[in-house]
């Protein structure tokens with residue numbers, strides 16, 4: 688008998704930023720996506736245990752990714768953040784304000 692184990696990574700598109708933003712890599716004005724990449728321990732190719740999760744902003748034109756914090760990703764999903772320059776690269780913008 689043998690046991691097959693390893694790791695795999697799954698990518699989920701969490702949301703798309705509603706406004707066009709300038710890509711730092713390709714200089715296109717496009718709607719960036721927020722993605723979650725989660726690696727799993729697999730047994731017989733079945734993902735069982737989540738090992739590591741990271742969040743990124745991704746440019747759909749060139750697939751350039753920039754890591755962001757989980758809180759930032761959640762904020763984008765709740766539509767309370769718009770991208771402008773400040774210390775984090777974003778400004779908070781309350782809903783309906």
Ligand SMILES: [Zn+2]
Nearest residue numbers: 710713746749
């Ligand atoms: Zn790009």
